[in-house]
Amino acid sequence: MSSNDNDRSTSPGHMLRYRGGLGMAMWALHRVTGLGVLAFLLLHVVDIFLITFGEEVFNELLVIYTAPWARVMEVFLLFGVLFHALNGLRIAVQDFWPTAWLEEGRLIALQLTVFVIAFVPAAWLMLEPLFE
């Protein structure tokens, strides 16, 4: 069957054309945070690799991480790692706890509560030096 209009696209704009609700929003954020953590890991591999060029080059790069904007980026990293980990645990619980599907709303509420309890104090501790 030939057609010029396959209506198949993985672009975020295309996917937003479906109103999937909370479950889909959590899935989308899971993907975004996963990509963010992957990007950081690649950056991390690159900066560790720089030590092969000598101590000076390596230390010069590490100074970047002390900059205020880098601290803010690290808070984003914390957000990504924490959300991705907790959401992954929730999905695993739902997949292997036979009646967990009934608890979707409550499980998400529990996940977000744990997220806020862990994220807010940690983010404050990381950002506090910027306000001193």
Place this chain on the structure above:
Amino acid sequence: MDVTFTIRRYQPEVRDDPYYEDFEFEAEPTDRVLDCLNHIKWQIDGTLAMRRSCQTGICGSDAMRINGQNRLACKTLLQDVGSEVTIEPLMGYAVIKDLVVDMDPFFDQFRRVKPFMMNEGSDPERERVQSQEERERFDDTTKCILCAACTTSCPVFWSDEDYVGPAAIVQAHRFIFDSRDDGTAERLRILDDAEGVWKCRTVFNCTKACPRDIEVTKAIAEVKQAAMWGRV
């Protein structure tokens, strides 16, 4: 009430690209979306292409995106969706014309899970006896009408057409948990695959989209467990 239907049109014999067209008319709040589409086709624009057959929620022909969510047009009342209604074809399959999509890939995945009774024993003298409890085990998944609302609501399916999809897993569930069927191991072998049940990301779009209220995500989770432990 005055209603406006915004329909995603695709008329390959007229123009190459899809476009949206508005239709304004009067309707009753208790009219179904299908009644409105019939009105448009019969009274306003006969070129509108869509599928419908039984018009009573059994055949599954008229699944489409109504205000961004998959529904059956014949089971959706105007009073539940408002006076501004956007109608689009199911996502993920090639659009042939307007609201008609190519369902061949859907039925290819359906056939992959061998959706029929497989019994290796000798035929019984009268019938294959099953207790009420054994029947209850797969009752929910017998309700599927193959409308594709679940599969085409799945973000994983949109990005991977090789994914077997929720509808085929529901069909497999119906036989895997049927005590009269002997094909469980074969079906689990098919579904215990990266393009099988493990592709599911537990998004719940399928459960919300099902016009028969089948607990699709739960059925998929049960098949995941059966595939992991090798037993039902």
